[in-house]
Amino acid sequence: MSAAVIAVKGWCPGALQPMPSGDGLIVRIRPFCGALSLDQASSLADLAGRLGNGHIDLTRRANLQLRGLTEADLPALHERLRELDLIDADAEIEATRNLMVGPLAGLDEETVDIRPVAQAISQQLVSDPRVRLLSPKFGLLVDGGGPLSIAGERADIALLALDETTVALGIDSAEGTCWLGVAPIGSAPSIAMAAIHGFLDAAAGRSRMRTLPLHEVVIAIQNGVCREPLSPGPRASRPHMIKSGRDAPGPEEHEERFNQ
Known part of the structure; x- marks a missing residue:
């Protein structure tokens, strides 16, 4: 196990604070009040295929994780998430909005x-x-x-x-x-x-x-x-x-x- 893997053990990723993994960055999307509109769901599927590796994980807390992104993908991702109203003002707020x-x-x-x-x-x-x-x-x-x-x-x-x-x-x-x-x-x-x-x-x-x-x-x-x-x-x-x-x-x- 590499030092990088040990360093991120137990880390909760977010959209503003992605987590490195073996297939690139993991970005966790926290839907507000546990629900997505059809447009939000469709757009997340598009982002997963266009910016990531096409995989979407469903977490135990009903969040979605996009996988396989790079640092260069993050500005475009964040811009689209803001348009969809699926991103917080900063990483600290994002990290504590676990509902x-x-x-x-x-x-x-x-x-x-x-x-x-x-x-x-x-x-x-x-x-x-x-x-x-x-x-x-x-x-x-x-x-x-x-x-x-x-x-x-x-x-x-x-x-x-x-x-x-x-x-x-x-x-x-x-x-x-x-x-x-x-x-x-x-x-x-x-x-x-x-x-x-x-x-x-x-x-x-x-x-x-x-x-x-x-x-x-x-x-x-x-x-x-x-x-x-x-x-x-x-x-x-x-x-x-x-x-x-x-x-x-x-x-x-x-x-x-x-x-x-």
Whole structure:
């Protein structure tokens, strides 16, 4: 393994900060609120073939990676991405705008259209300078509670719509997602940002939510959301764990867990 490969291990690439690989530069595109228009999707396919080697990767966080680019290709790529509204103002903002959105957002199958919540959180991630202190691997998810729920995917902070008026807040732990409580869905963006600030207050140099003692994070977040208090309510009487990956429960199990 070369020194160059070792140097980039664990690096999260972006459009403004590509990552070298064996087949050229990898450029990661982060769709805003987890969706692409037909024009954006078609244009990315064109860019992959015209500037890259034609390969497009889909990442676990639902981002797209174009491969095989060179440094000389980047100005043309960035110009087209700006035209498509698929690029951030700078690399620091790009690195912290890690937000997964349920794949059925906005469709009838969802409990609620979660896109306005995702849009508001995305805007606050961009505008809050303290967010830039987060690790590029720190991520959030918002889920509309539909049949293709992503609530079991690993994210440092998770928001799950329970109905049209209520959202649950979860944080990542060593055992899986720990659901802390519920709040009005209109408070979801401020709750998410308060959870980020609570994590930063307790982080002491650590990069991910699951690396902190759970009780410390819970206290910090509860202190941070005092203006937008969480309620245990009948659906979240105590924290519950949802394991990530293949062990995650199906959408039909979420209601049962919150009603225990």
